[in-house]
Amino acid sequence: xxxxxxxxxxxxxxxxxxxFPTIIAVILGILFVSILITRGxxxxxxxxxxxxxxxxxxxxxxxxxxxxxxIYFMAMPAVGDIFPNTxxxxxxxxxxxxxxxxxxxxxxxxxxxxMIAGANALIAPSLVWYILSELFNxxxx
Amino acid sequence: MELLSILTPMFFALVAxxxxxxxxFGAIPGMTATMAVAVCLPLTYSLGLxxxxxxxxGLYVGGISxxxxxxxxxxxxxxxxxxxxxxxxxxxxxxxEGERAxxxxxxxxxxxxxxxxxxxYLFAPxxxxxxxxxxxIEKFLIIFFALTxxxxxxxxxxxxxxxxxxxxxISLIGAYxxxxxxxxxxxxxxxxxxxxxxxxxxxxxxxxxxFGLATILIEAEEGMKEGKGLSGVKIGGKPFxxxxxxxxxxxxxxxxSIGTFVGILPGVGGSAASILAYSxxxxxxxTPEKFGKGAPAGVIASESAxxxxxxxxxxxxxxxxxxxxxxxxxxxxxxxxxxxxxxxLFIGNNPVTWDAMIIAMLAAxxxxxxxxxxxxxHLAKVVTVPKNILFPIILMMxxxxxxxxxxxxxxxxxxxxIFGLFGYLAHKIRLEIAPFIIGFILGPSxxxxxxxxxxxxxxxxxxxxxxxxxxxxxxxxxxxxxFSISVARKKKRMTD
Numbered sequence: 001x002x003x004x005x006x007x008x009x010x011x012x013x014x015x016x017x018x019x020f021p022t023i024i025a026v027i028l029g030i031l032f033v034s035i036l037i038t039r040g041x042x043x044x045x046x047x048x049x050x051x052x053x054x055x056x057x058x059x060x061x062x063x064x065x066x067x068x069x070x071i072y073f074m075a076m077p078a079v080g081d082i083f084p085n086t087x088x089x090x091x092x093x094x095x096x097x098x099x100x101x102x103x104x105x106x107x108x109x110x111x112x113x114x115m116i117a118g119a120n121a122l123i124a125p126s127l128v129w130y131i132l133s134e135l136f137n138x139x140x141x
Numbered sequence: 142m143e144l145l146s147i148l149t150p151m152f153f154a155l156v157a158x159x160x161x162x163x164x165x166f167g168a169i170p171g172m173t174a175t176m177a178v179a180v181c182l183p184l185t186y187s188l189g190l191x192x193x194x195x196x197x198x199g200l201y202v203g204g205i206s207x208x209x210x211x212x213x214x215x216x217x218x219x220x221x222x223x224x225x226x227x228x229x230x231x232x233x234x235x236x237x238e239g240e241r242a243x244x245x246x247x248x249x250x251x252x253x254x255x256x257x258x259x260x261x262y263l264f265a266p267x268x269x270x271x272x273x274x275x276x277x278i279e280k281f282l283i284i285f286f287a288l289t290x291x292x293x294x295x296x297x298x299x300x301x302x303x304x305x306x307x308x309x310x311i312s313l314i315g316a317y318x319x320x321x322x323x324x325x326x327x328x329x330x331x332x333x334x335x336x337x338x339x340x341x342x343x344x345x346x347x348x349x350x351x352f353g354l355a356t357i358l359i360e361a362e363e364g365m366k367e368g369k370g371l372s373g374v375k376i377g378g379k380p381f382x383x384x385x386x387x388x389x390x391x392x393x394x395x396x397x398s399i400g401t402f403v404g405i406l407p408g409v410g411g412s413a414a415s416i417l418a419y420s421x422x423x424x425x426x427x428t429p430e431k432f433g434k435g436a437p438a439g440v441i442a443s444e445s446a447x448x449x450x451x452x453x454x455x456x457x458x459x460x461x462x463x464x465x466x467x468x469x470x471x472x473x474x475x476x477x478x479x480x481x482x483x484x485x486l487f488i489g490n491n492p493v494t495w496d497a498m499i500i501a502m503l504a505a506x507x508x509x510x511x512x513x514x515x516x517x518x519h520l521a522k523v524v525t526v527p528k529n530i531l532f533p534i535i536l537m538m539x540x541x542x543x544x545x546x547x548x549x550x551x552x553x554x555x556x557x558x559i560f561g562l563f564g565y566l567a568h569k570i571r572l573e574i575a576p577f578i579i580g581f582i583l584g585p586s587x588x589x590x591x592x593x594x595x596x597x598x599x600x601x602x603x604x605x606x607x608x609x610x611x612x613x614x615x616x617x618x619x620x621x622x623x624f625s626i627s628v629a630r631k632k633k634r635m636t637d
Contacts, residue, residue: 005212009599011596014324016326016596020591021329033297058363069536101532105529119531124534136186138186141551
């Protein structure tokens with residue numbers, strides 16, 4: 001893009017893919033600086049009171065959710081490669097994932113609550129896998 | 142005749158299923174209509190467009206309506222749009238009028254839904270006919286206007302605009318689309334991700350991440366605390382009589398109209414609609430001192446307004462291609478799945494689908510009313526479903542949705558995680574998600590309209606001088622910014 005006068009522009013088709021992203025990036029930069037200027041004192045106050053994330057959050061459940069989800073995502077294609085085009089990667093990984101997550105979220109673990117979590121972990125993926133993969137032929141990992 | 146072939150028992154069964162599932166989602170605190178639509182979207186794959194829309198519109202109407210259950214019984218808004226329902230609904234429950242409050246809310250929801258549906262039926266085709274004449278310049282300015290309206294109604298104008306532009310920026314990742322006149326060159330993509338990001342991030346994994354995973358991460362951060370149950374809550378008591386609406390017709394119509402109007406404004410949520418309607422009713426009331434202590438008029442205002450939003454939010458979507466709220470943003474995904482683009486030509490080119498949508502909305506409102514009136518005592522129990530059972534299932538469904546959207550791409554599942562984490566971070570640093578999403582959805586179109594206008598006319602001044610519509614849009618943009626600045630100043634004065 002070249003400027004012939006303050007308002008007139010000539011667009012070069014070969015580089016036209018960068019015009020809009022560049023303009024948006026410049027506007028984002030200006031907005032970011034404006035936010036820093038107008039909210040600087042609030043941001044500084046938050047930083048200086050030392051109450052930083054992740055202080056005060058439930059570490060076990062928050063990071064546990066992320067860790068289990070990452071493991072689940074990595075395991076699905078690996079297991080799926082062993083049983084290609086069957087959706088079994090999804091099915092076989094969802095059962096332990098659901099059980100682990102349900103147990104992680106439990107506040108009082110008793111035989112009864114663990115049984116319910118186990119039954120849920122077995123029934124829900126089985127139903128989803130059967131309906132989507134077997135009945136509707138929708139591809140699953 | 143073609144329409145009759147679509148209106149099969151299956152069509153209505155899907156509307157009913159969607160409505161019931163939507164009510165359940167809406168009734169469980171922390172889960173929203175948006176989440177319901179996002180999670181169930183992959184199910185529409187094998188259903189075809191009309192049947193798929195039947196399910197999704199049922200979910201939308203049900204999801205918005207279900208929020209009144211915990212709002213009235215537990216003082217917890219099931220969805221953000223039920224926030225003002227708690228103000229009078231819960232005191233009514235405390236006074237032993239729980240069932241009465243629920244039925245007042247349900248009836249008001251029905252009226253709000255029907256009035257907004259009438260508005261949708263009348264306004265959307267007219268607006269679409271008008272919008273057909275728009276050139277790229279007016280289309281670009283409408284997107285710009287939509288972003289400023291959303292930003293103006295955010296907590297902070299600056300943060301709202303920043304969020305919208307951030308959404309646009311992220312939507313530009315990938316190739317400059319050849320099929321729409323671009324040069325096909327990649328931009329903003331790291332080399333090792335070129336294979337995955339040639340077409341950028343897929344819309345639906347982004348939405349599912351922002352509304353599904355992010356919500357669950359926020360709940361996990363707070364420890365997945367179970368809400369108080371229904372023990373001690375008296376649902377029965379004073380019976381519901383239709384005479385409670387005597388003298389409330391003006392309230393019903395005004396609140397439904399406010400909801401519909403707010404819905405038409407792009408990106409403004411149901412909470413704004415119900416707050417506005419509630420405050421208007423309180424201002425006009427002869428007994429404002431009764432509000433907040435169990436006044437049926439408060440429940441009527443809030444619930445008719447938030448259901449009034451449903452039809453209103455579809456007006457800009459179906460006539461301009463701009464979503465009215467985050468749930469209708471996901472509906473764009475349903476159209477994309479079926480290879481149909483929404484915009485000014487949609488209604489004219491797809492009259493049968495348009496009629497089917499209207500009938501689905503009508504059926505969803507009626508089914509919502511019947512299900513909630515006759516089964517409210519049983520449905521109320523869903524608010525006690527343990528989160529440790531529910532949320533893992535939702536996460537699994539999020540994965541299914543993300544994976545199946547492009548016929549089995551694992552990168553889309555990772556996209557879900559990336560945007561789930563982004564949604565959580567955005568919540569922490571108070572970025573505005575609604576402008577971000579609208580920016581993300583409309584960014585590629587905005588780019589095409591902007592660059593092609595400059596290629597054709599060679600001057601920036603064309604954006605101001607092309608037509609009277611362009612001038613009007615600039616005035617509206619200026620007004621929305623001025624409105625936001627004035628509200629911010631008022632807020633500041635009040636806090637000082």
